[in-house]
Amino acid sequence: MLxxxxxxxxxxxxxxRKERAGQSHHSLFLLSPDDRDGLTxxxxxxxxxAIAARRPAGVAQRYLASDALIALVDLRGxxxxxxxxxxxxxxxxxxxGALIILVEPERLKDVPVLMQIGATHFLAASxxxxxxxAVLAAAQVMTDRLGGGAREARLTHRIRRxxxxxxxxxxxxxxxxxxxxxxxxxxxxxxxxxxxxLLRQVPRADRQAVVTAxxxxxxxxxxxxxxxxxxxxxxxxxxxxxxxxxxxxxGDVEWLSDGHDREAGARDYLTGLLTxxxxxxxxxxxxxxxxxxxxxxxxxxxxxxxxxxxxxxxxLLGRIARRIERMVDDVTGPGPIVARVAGTEYLVGLTGEAxxxxxxxxxxxxxxxAISRPFNAGDHLIRLxxxxxxxxxxxxxxxxxxxxxxxxxxxxxxxAGGEGIRILSSEKRSRQxxxxxxxxxxxxxxxxxxxxxxxxxxxxxxxxxxxGVEALARWNHPKYGALxxxxxxxxxxxxxxxxxxxxxxxxxxxxxxxxxPAALSTLRLSINVTASDIAQPDFMTALLxxxxxxxxxxxxxxxxxxxxxxxxxxxxxxxxxxxxxxxGLAVAIDDFGTGYSSLAYLKSLPLDYLKIDSGLxxxxxxxxxxxxxxxxxxxxAKSLGLRVIAEGVETEQQLDLLAREGCxxxxxxxxxxxxxxxxxxxxxxx
Numbered sequence: 001m002l003x004x005x006x007x008x009x010x011x012x013x014x015x016x017r018k019e020r021a022g023q024s025h026h027s028l029f030l031l032s033p034d035d036r037d038g039l040t041x042x043x044x045x046x047x048x049x050a051i052a053a054r055r056p057a058g059v060a061q062r063y064l065a066s067d068a069l070i071a072l073v074d075l076r077g078x079x080x081x082x083x084x085x086x087x088x089x090x091x092x093x094x095x096x097g098a099l100i101i102l103v104e105p106e107r108l109k110d111v112p113v114l115m116q117i118g119a120t121h122f123l124a125a126s127x128x129x130x131x132x133x134a135v136l137a138a139a140q141v142m143t144d145r146l147g148g149g150a151r152e153a154r155l156t157h158r159i160r161r162x163x164x165x166x167x168x169x170x171x172x173x174x175x176x177x178x179x180x181x182x183x184x185x186x187x188x189x190x191x192x193x194x195x196x197x198l199l200r201q202v203p204r205a206d207r208q209a210v211v212t213a214x215x216x217x218x219x220x221x222x223x224x225x226x227x228x229x230x231x232x233x234x235x236x237x238x239x240x241x242x243x244x245x246x247x248x249x250x251g252d253v254e255w256l257s258d259g260h261d262r263e264a265g266a267r268d269y270l271t272g273l274l275t276x277x278x279x280x281x282x283x284x285x286x287x288x289x290x291x292x293x294x295x296x297x298x299x300x301x302x303x304x305x306x307x308x309x310x311x312x313x314x315x316l317l318g319r320i321a322r323r324i325e326r327m328v329d330d331v332t333g334p335g336p337i338v339a340r341v342a343g344t345e346y347l348v349g350l351t352g353e354a355x356x357x358x359x360x361x362x363x364x365x366x367x368x369x370a371i372s373r374p375f376n377a378g379d380h381l382i383r384l385x386x387x388x389x390x391x392x393x394x395x396x397x398x399x400x401x402x403x404x405x406x407x408x409x410x411x412x413x414x415x416a417g418g419e420g421i422r423i424l425s426s427e428k429r430s431r432q433x434x435x436x437x438x439x440x441x442x443x444x445x446x447x448x449x450x451x452x453x454x455x456x457x458x459x460x461x462x463x464x465x466x467x468g469v470e471a472l473a474r475w476n477h478p479k480y481g482a483l484x485x486x487x488x489x490x491x492x493x494x495x496x497x498x499x500x501x502x503x504x505x506x507x508x509x510x511x512x513x514x515x516x517p518a519a520l521s522t523l524r525l526s527i528n529v530t531a532s533d534i535a536q537p538d539f540m541t542a543l544l545x546x547x548x549x550x551x552x553x554x555x556x557x558x559x560x561x562x563x564x565x566x567x568x569x570x571x572x573x574x575x576x577x578x579x580x581x582x583x584g585l586a587v588a589i590d591d592f593g594t595g596y597s598s599l600a601y602l603k604s605l606p607l608d609y610l611k612i613d614s615g616l617x618x619x620x621x622x623x624x625x626x627x628x629x630x631x632x633x634x635x636x637a638k639s640l641g642l643r644v645i646a647e648g649v650e651t652e653q654q655l656d657l658l659a660r661e662g663c664x665x666x667x668x669x670x671x672x673x674x675x676x677x678x679x680x681x682x683x684x685x686x
Contacts, residue, residue: 026140027051029063031084032074032102039074039102046133047243056087063088064270064314069097069143070136076104076125081114089118094308094315096375098139102127165238165253169195182253185238186231202228210240214249217242268340270314271321279339279347283399291393292355294348294364295406296324297414298371299385301344308382316375316382317344323370324348330621330651331363331669347406357392357423358673361484364388364421369615387413390423438491441477446504450476451488453509454674457683458524458645458667461659466684468524470560470667471509472674473501489530498532506543510550510557512677519685526558528590534561534572540579547585554584558609562590570604578606588645592616592633602640610637614648614668620657627657634661 030052032039040050051068053059063071071088075081085101092099100121101114111122120142121135166179175192183191186201202210206228217224230236240251268275274282283291298320305313317340324346325338332354339347348367350360371386389409393402405424412422445451455469475483492498506527513525533539547554559580561573577587588609589601602610612633620630637644646658649668658666672683 026070026136027068028136029053029059029068029071029088030074031056031059031071031088033079033084034077035074039072042129042132043072043136046129046136048136049243056084059087060091060311061270061314063091064095064311064318069095070100070139071097072100072102073119074102075107075114076102081107081110082117085114085117085119090309090311091315092120093118094312095319096143098142100135100139165255167198167251167253169249171248201231203231205229213240213242217244217249271318271340273321273325273346274337274339276339276341276347279337279341279349280399280403282337282339282349283402286349286351287393287397287399287402289351290355291402292350292357292360293391293402293406294350294360294367295341295389295391295403295410296346296348296364296367296371297387297410298344299387299414301384304382304384312382316384319375320371320384321346323373324367327366327370328363330618330654331366332359341403345410347403355392357390359669360390360392361421361423362669364390368420385420387420388422389413390421392424438477439497442475442488442491442497442501445475445477446500450478451501451504451508452476452676453505453512454676455509455680456667456674457672457680458526458665459671461655461663461666464671466523466680467665468526468558469680470526470674471505471513471528473505474674498530499536502530502533503542503546507546507550510547510552514550514552516677517681517685520681522556524556524558524586525552526560526588528560528562530562534576540576540583543580544583558586558588560588560590560611570601574605581606581608591647602636602642607640607642609645610642611645611647612663617646617648617658617666617668618650618654620661621651621653630658631661634658634663638662 026047027049028043028051030036030039030043030050031054032052033054036052036054040052043050051062053062071092073084073088075084081101081103085099089099098120099118100123101111101119102123102125103111103114104125108124111119114122121139123131123135127135165182165185167176167182169176170192173192174194176195176198177192178186178188178190178198180191183189188198188201199207199210206226209226210228213224213226224242225239226242227237227239230238236255238253238255240253243250243252283293301313304316321338321340328336328338328348332350335351336354337347337349339349341347348363350363353359354363368386368388371384375382375384387410389406389412391402391406391409409422409424413420452474454472454474456472457466458468458470459465460467473485473488475488477483488501489498492501506529509525509527513523516523529539529543533543536542543559544554547557559577561577581587586608587606588611589605589607590611591613592610610633612630616630616633620627634644643664644662645665645667646654646663647667649655649658649666649670651670655666655670675683
């Protein structure tokens with residue numbers, strides 16, 4: 001058996017290995033009929049957290065409900081290897097995890113068969129701690145590649161989860177961030193506070209033990225723990241299990257006293273998310289302010305279950321939860337909650353600025369995109385789709401009423417086509433859009449003044465000042481409220497009304513920009529042109545006449561052409577762009593990364609700017625493969641002398657990574673949404 005006493009006659013772990021162990025924040029699921037405790041001690045000494053089991057019964061569900069992606073199955077001691085591996089292999093494969101088998105040397109001939117049924121790595125008994133550490137590192141690399149950042153998503157999940165007693169130290173800001181549940185248990189109003197302020201919450205008699213444990217852990221690199229009385233309740237004690245992650249201290253907290261599992265019923269055992277009851281409690285606590293709910297349903301999940309089995313289905317529910325949490329965190333930051341309220345239905349609760357209609361719809365679209373990306377399950381790629389209903393709170397609402405309206409909006413979304421998102425605003429009924437009616441309404445919209453312009457500010461990656469804006473169209477529909485450019489242009493294409501709409505948008509954007517005060521006299525204005533525009537023989541003459549009539553300087557205008565608008569005739573597009581540049585306008589290729597001839601465009605077209613599509617720009621914070629692609633696009637553009645603008649930047653992490661790779665400018669919710677002209681003037685003047 002492998003146990004602590006088998007470690008090379010007690011030889012201490014080297015300093016470098018202790019340091020690496022101290023930096024870990026990984027979890028490992030162990031299944032060992034005869035040596036559970038010995039293996040647990042070994043992996044804990046290596047800095048891993050162990051979730052251990054002796055019997056194979058129910059281990060698949062225990063694995064899925066844990067934070068672990070990697071499992072180790074101990075096949076020594078005469079056990080039936082097939083039964084133990086089969087107990088875990090389907091769940092590990094469906095989770096995109098790794099399965100390590102520990103076999104006796106004389107059983108190495110069985111390894112190929114066990115690898116065929118699900119094992120991914122193996123160890124021969126009795127391995128040294130160095131060998132265990134090496135195979136764990138290899139398994140972790142594999143799961144990171146498969147999961148595209150799943151490790152970081154699970155760490156974020158721990159502190160976001162409504163019932164988790166958990167804290168982590170932000171070295172850069174010098175603050176300790178508390179999970180919501182820990183903050184409530186300790187009666188602390190703030191989500192983040194300085195370490196000394198947190199230490200003062202500990203009874204004076206216990207403070208020295210806290211300091212000693214922290215110093216010991218930082219010095220030795222080993223896991224440590226301390227206990228203390230609860231504030232105001234000295235007979236109730238909590239224990240903090242400490243570890244290091246990237247040099248920062250992290251603490252998992254649990255009660256030592258009985259009777260404190262106050263929120264057990266609020267957590268879904270399979271995903272770790274809040275349950276329906278937990279979500280209702282959260283909504284009730286926040287209804288003193290505007291609340292928006294996103295109700296998300298996974299489509300045709302029963303077919304996936306039938307094809308791949310319930311274990312794969314259960315694993316996918318957890319992986320969907322992680323993707324939703326990660327996207328919510330990227331777009332909104334801390335504050336919102338994510339819950340699993342039914343079998344394949346999830347709920348996102350938003351407050352504050354995130355609860356605004358436009359931001360909620362933006363988040364819903366991002367969530368739909370995240371869920372639609374393939375999931376790997378062993379040798380299979382599983383593709384899912386989702387629908388989303390959005391409901392905004394009204395005066396006098398209770399949690400049940402608001403959730404019922406979110407359910408109504410979701411039912412609308414399931415019955416409708418299109419992007420699969422429907423909203424029940426605080427004033428209106430369901431905004432299920434009738435496509436045929438939109439085509440009719442569009443012909444009246446221009447005369448009624450319903451098509452407005454908003455401006456998306458653009459910033460240098462290293463500065464806060466606005467250097468330009470992109471003009472975007474908004475349809476202020478009398479029934480459906482504000483509709484974005486996607487729905488507007490889709491209706492225009494169906495109704496053959498694209499050219500009048502485009503001419504109106506160009507003219508209105510230039511008219512408003514020409515009226516800007518002197519404080520905005522250096523801003524560039526980007527206007528979008530469509531495939532229908534550039535196909536017109538008199539397009540350039542008409543556009544230049546519109547610019548000159550407005551009085552806005554040609555030298556401050558950028559024409560943005562989407563890839564799809566250039567596909568039919570690259571040579572004609574090149575001649576057009578050359579002529580526009582000769583007339584003093586700058587030219588950008590928009591939404592780069594969404595079409596099929598991008599490299600041909602860069603080779604053939606005279607350009608000034610390349611605009612990276614929002615989905616591609618946001619991928620830079622994803623997996624290593626994603627970063628390589630974005631880096632290649634930026635470096636290729638820079639080598640051609642083009643300035644690079646990233647669209648849809650929503651987080652500081654995305655901005656920092658884009659800046660490092662040489663991106664010049666960015667736009668997105670991180671600094672400002674698209675805003676009306678008066679708001680733009682106030683933003684710059686203020």
